Amino acid sequence: MMPCIHCGACVPVCPRGLWPQQLFEALGAGDLPRAQHLGLDACGACRQCQDHCPSGLPLTKRFREGQDALLALTEAEQVKALAQTRFLAREQRRAQAEAEALEAKRQRRAEAKRRAEARQAQTSGAPGRQDAQRAALARALAKAEAEDRLRDATRLRAALTALDEPS
Amino acid sequence: MGTVGLATLPVLAVRLAQEGFAPALPLLGALAGALAVEALYYRRVTTLRDGSALLTGWLLGLALPAGTSPVWALTAGALALGLGKLPFGGLGRNPFNPAMVGYAAALLLFPLALLDGQTGATPLASLAARSGLTVSEWRATHPGPWGAGSGFALSLASLAGGLWLLYRRRISWHAPLGYGVGLASAALLAYDGGSSQSAGPPLFHLFAGSSLFAAFFIITDPVSGAHTPPGRLAMGLLAGALTLSFRTTGPFPDGVAFAVLLANAAGPAFDALAEARRRQTPRV
Ligand code: SF4
Ligand code: SF4
Numbered sequence: 083m084m085p086c087i088h089c090g091a092c093v094p095v096c097p098r099g100l101w102p103q104q105l106f107e108a109l110g111a112g113d114l115p116r117a118q119h120l121g122l123d124a125c126g127a128c129r130q131c132q133d134h135c136p137s138g139l140p141l142t143k144r145f146r147e148g149q150d151a152l153l154a155l156t157e158a159e160q161v162k163a164l165a166q167t168r169f170l171a172r173e174q175r176r177a178q179a180e181a182e183a184l185e186a187k188r189q190r191r192a193e194a195k196r197r198a199e200a201r202q203a204q205t206s207g208a209p210g211r212q213d214a215q216r217a218a219l220a221r222a223l224a225k226a227e228a229e230d231r232l233r234d235a236t237r238l239r240a241a242l243t244a245l246d247e248p249s
Numbered sequence: 250m251g252t253v254g255l256a257t258l259p260v261l262a263v264r265l266a267q268e269g270f271a272p273a274l275p276l277l278g279a280l281a282g283a284l285a286v287e288a289l290y291y292r293r294v295t296t297l298r299d300g301s302a303l304l305t306g307w308l309l310g311l312a313l314p315a316g317t318s319p320v321w322a323l324t325a326g327a328l329a330l331g332l333g334k335l336p337f338g339g340l341g342r343n344p345f346n347p348a349m350v351g352y353a354a355a356l357l358l359f360p361l362a363l364l365d366g367q368t369g370a371t372p373l374a375s376l377a378a379r380s381g382l383t384v385s386e387w388r389a390t391h392p393g394p395w396g397a398g399s400g401f402a403l404s405l406a407s408l409a410g411g412l413w414l415l416y417r418r419r420i421s422w423h424a425p426l427g428y429g430v431g432l433a434s435a436a437l438l439a440y441d442g443g444s445s446q447s448a449g450p451p452l453f454h455l456f457a458g459s460s461l462f463a464a465f466f467i468i469t470d471p472v473s474g475a476h477t478p479p480g481r482l483a484m485g486l487l488a489g490a491l492t493l494s495f496r497t498t499g500p501f502p503d504g505v506a507f508a509v510l511l512a513n514a515a516g517p518a519f520d521a522l523a524e525a526r527r528r529q530t531p532r533v
Pocket of ligand 1: 095097099
């Protein structure tokens with residue numbers, strides 16, 4: 083077998099209008115993208131070029147091998163793409179679950195805060211009670227003053243001031 | 250390779266008819282040089298069987314002027330293979346036309362041996378050295394169609410052999426057409442109607458010197474230069490245009506060898522362009 087002498091005999095005989103010698107060179111160099119650009123997919127493996135090659139090069143054989151390599155590459159790429167979709171979907175689910183958990187926590191916290199506020203509001207419903215206390219003390223004080231019970235009056239007054247001073 | 254050799258027989262016949270047996274000596278010298286170097290390099294004679302070294306020596310020998318001494322011719326043949334083909338990996342791998350490498354190397358290394366070997370001034374040389382004559386004045390002293398003189402018959406012989414090769418589909422039409430168009434259009438651009446500075450009309454350039462020999466037997470070398478059909482066309486165009494520029498401004502009367510070598514160098518670039526511009530999937 084002789085090397086390709088680029089005689090070009092293979093070019094006009096290709097029914098698909100390919101350039102078999104360039105295709106052969108590209109595949110020989112393992113350059114699949116270049117071979118694809120030169121129309122490797124279109125080769126019908128008709129052997130016209132091989133039959134006309136004075137160097138007896140295995141053109142068609144190499145083209146078929148090239149197409150197989152291309153196919154294998156496509157399959158590998160498909161598997162890769164599938165794995166990628168799955169991974170992305172899982173990531174999305176995880177992210178969504180995380181976001182939901184966060185939201186629930188936020189809601190729980192808001193709920194707790196709301197309840198605490200309500201409870202506090204109830205405790206500070208005390209103004210009514212304090213007023214009553216104050217009124218009662220005031221009444222008792224007035225009575226003690228009227229009856230001249232000085233010690234009681236002093237004690238009551240102290241209690242009243244204690245009630246007014248914010249603790 | 251045999252077919253190409255056969256196609257050059259008219260050229261040899263015309264040269265023998267015009268110059269007697271003088272051209273045979275350099276032819277044999279170049280052949281011997283080419284074959285010897287190839288055989289010595291591979292240390293066996295079987296590699297000679299593909300005929301490529303034979304063809305290189307043959308084409309180089311045909312291109313050498315008749316008076317070249319056989320020793321110089323042998324040196325040129327050896328240089329053709331030793332510089333132009335073997336260092337690049339041998340058959341199918343040489344980027345430059347080996348015969349033209351040999352010719353150009355000879356022209357640069359021993360120019361006088363080649364230029365003195367010419368029997369009488371060639372039309373190209375005499376046109377270049379016409380010292381102020383207009384083209385028509387110069388033509389008056391030069392017989393033959395378009396002033397191409399004895400070169401005209403040689404050109405016709407090349408044309409005949411080349412057309413036969415085309416008919417036999419041994420060469421594609423791209424490079425010869427490109428060469429002819431490139432040379433003729435460059436000559437047309439450079440031709441100012443025939444003043445004393447003019448370079449000579451396009452038809453003169455097509456039929457003078459070794460234009461047609463180069464167009465059909467040299468630039469068509471399948472291995473060197475461009476390989477794709479559009480690339481070959483472009484390479485031919487460039488070689489043709491460069492031939493004219495070497496003839497008009499170069500130091501030697503003819504410049505086919507240098508033009509072909511430079512165009513060869515551009516060949517891979519033309520191929521890359523052709524591949525890049527190709528539609529994704531050719532006709533299905
Ligand atoms: S085998 Fe492929 S490249 Fe060769 S001639 Fe047939 S289609 Fe063209
Ligand atoms: S026919 Fe064979 S040797 Fe000629 S160019 Fe095509 S592949 Fe190369």
